[in-house]
Amino acid sequence: MPPLIEMKGIERTYVMGDNLVHALRGVDLTIEAGSSLAIMGTSGSGKSTLMNVMGCLDQPSKGTYKINGKNVGIMSKSELADIRGRMIGFVFQSFNLLSRTSALENVEMPLLYQGVSSRERHRRAMAALAQVSLKGREDHHPSQLSGGQQQRVAIARALVCDAPIIMADEPTGALDSKTSYEVMGILQGLLAQGKTLILVTHEADIAAYASRVITLRDGLIIDDKAQTPIDAAAALARVTAQRDASDKRVAEKAS
Numbered sequence: 422m423p424p425l426i427e428m429k430g431i432e433r434t435y436v437m438g439d440n441l442v443h444a445l446r447g448v449d450l451t452i453e454a455g456s457s458l459a460i461m462g463t464s465g466s467g468k469s470t471l472m473n474v475m476g477c478l479d480q481p482s483k484g485t486y487k488i489n490g491k492n493v494g495i496m497s498k499s500e501l502a503d504i505r506g507r508m509i510g511f512v513f514q515s516f517n518l519l520s521r522t523s524a525l526e527n528v529e530m531p532l533l534y535q536g537v538s539s540r541e542r543h544r545r546a547m548a549a550l551a552q553v554s555l556k557g558r559e560d561h562h563p564s565q566l567s568g569g570q571q572q573r574v575a576i577a578r579a580l581v582c583d584a585p586i587i588m589a590d591e592p593t594g595a596l597d598s599k600t601s602y603e604v605m606g607i608l609q610g611l612l613a614q615g616k617t618l619i620l621v622t623h624e625a626d627i628a629a630y631a632s633r634v635i636t637l638r639d640g641l642i643i644d645d646k647a648q649t650p651i652d653a654a655a656a657l658a659r660v661t662a663q664r665d666a667s668d669k670r671v672a673e674k675a676s
Contacts, residue, residue, distance in 0.1 A: 423490035425585065425617055426452040426475065431484035433470050433640075444470040445481070446640035454585065457609070457618040457650065459628035462637035469590075471637065472621045476509050476588055477501045506535055510579025512608075514591035516571045518563045524550060524574045525559040531582050549577035553607055569600035576607055587611055590621045599664070602657035605630050609653050 433445040445467050452458055462468040473479035474486060477493060486493045488508055496504065518527050528546040537545070550559055553573040563571050572592065579587055589608060593601035608618055609630060620631055628634045629651045636644040 423487065424451045425454040425489060426450070427485075427487045427490075428475075429485045431471075431474060431481045431486060433467075433474060433479065434482045444640055445474070447484070448637075448640075448642055450635065450642065452617065452619070454617055455612065455615050456633065457612055457620070457631040459620040459622060459631035459634045460637065461622060461625070461628050461634055463623055466637040467640040468621055468623070468637050470640075472588065472590060472619075475619070476511065477505045506531060506582060506584075508584050509586045509588055510582065510584040512572070512575050512579050512587065512589040512592050514594040516563070516568075516575045516595075518571055518574060518578075520563050523560050523562055524555060524566065524577075527563075527574055528577045528581050531578060535582070545581050546577070549581040550574070552580060553577045567600075568596050569603055572596065572600075572604050573607065576604070580611075585615070586617045586619065588619045588621070591624070591627070592620070593627060594624075599657065599660050602653050602660060605651075605653035606657055609650070 428448055428450040431445050431448040431450075432443070435442040435444060448467075448471060460468050460471060470479070474481050477488075480494065484494075488504060491504075493501070493504065519530070522530075525543070525546050528549050529542040532542040532545060547556075547559065550556060550573075553576050555570065555573050555577065558566065558570065561570075563574070566574065572595075576587075576592075587608065592608065593604055596604060605627075608620075612618055618631065620627055622628055629648075630653060631648075632650045633645070633647050635642050
């Protein structure tokens with residue numbers, strides 16, 4: 422059985438004025454199904470370009486990229502769109518929700534593009550929102566939701582098509598620490614469902630949630646290591662207990 426993701430000699434070159442920018446310089450990367458990977462690197466390292474190529478949002482200039490053994494490089498635009506819709510769920514730092522539509526409608530959107538019937542869209546979107554603990558918030562607009570709740574809607578949108586790959590770009594960058602643990606707990610929980618989690622980040626504390634970390638510099642992978650990931654659910658329990666204890670002490674002093 423082929424790996425879920427297989428990249429060989431991936432290069433991406435851009436023309437900027439009279440200059441050639443070598444964003445990726447020959448990346449070899451294999452990712453097995455059901456694993457968690459963090460892609461790290463500073464600004465300009467190539468991690469965003471790698472994410473775009475991996476997410477079928479961009480095509481490499483050279484090299485071979487296969488998903489489930491299928492060569493992405495020879496696919497048409499419609500085939501690439503189909504791969505994005507069926508295989509990859511995206512979660513972004515800025516949430517990317519439509520402000521004038523409800524949580525339910527935001528989650529339904531990918532299914533609308535796939536031509537799924539209204540009844541089935543509603544059923545699957547409701548189930549996805551329930552999965553991220555937003556049952557009862559389906560009719561709320563983004564402005565009526567906290568940052569953490571908005572990110573949960575974004576995760577539900579990524580889940581609604583049952584894509585095997587969840588790609589999260591700085592998913593907790595706009596959230597406080599407690600909410601970050603909650604969101605990362607949801608993302609880690611997807612691994613138990615057989616999903617593959619890919620985190621794109623420049624922060625070591627976000628990369629710590631993955632069992633494997635690769636680091637890019639100047640368009641090349643300079644480090645690839647396995648690690649024991651932080652358990653987000655356990656970390657959330659500790660933070661909640663500490664806050665509860667602190668609130669109790671404050672209340673006792675006030676009384």
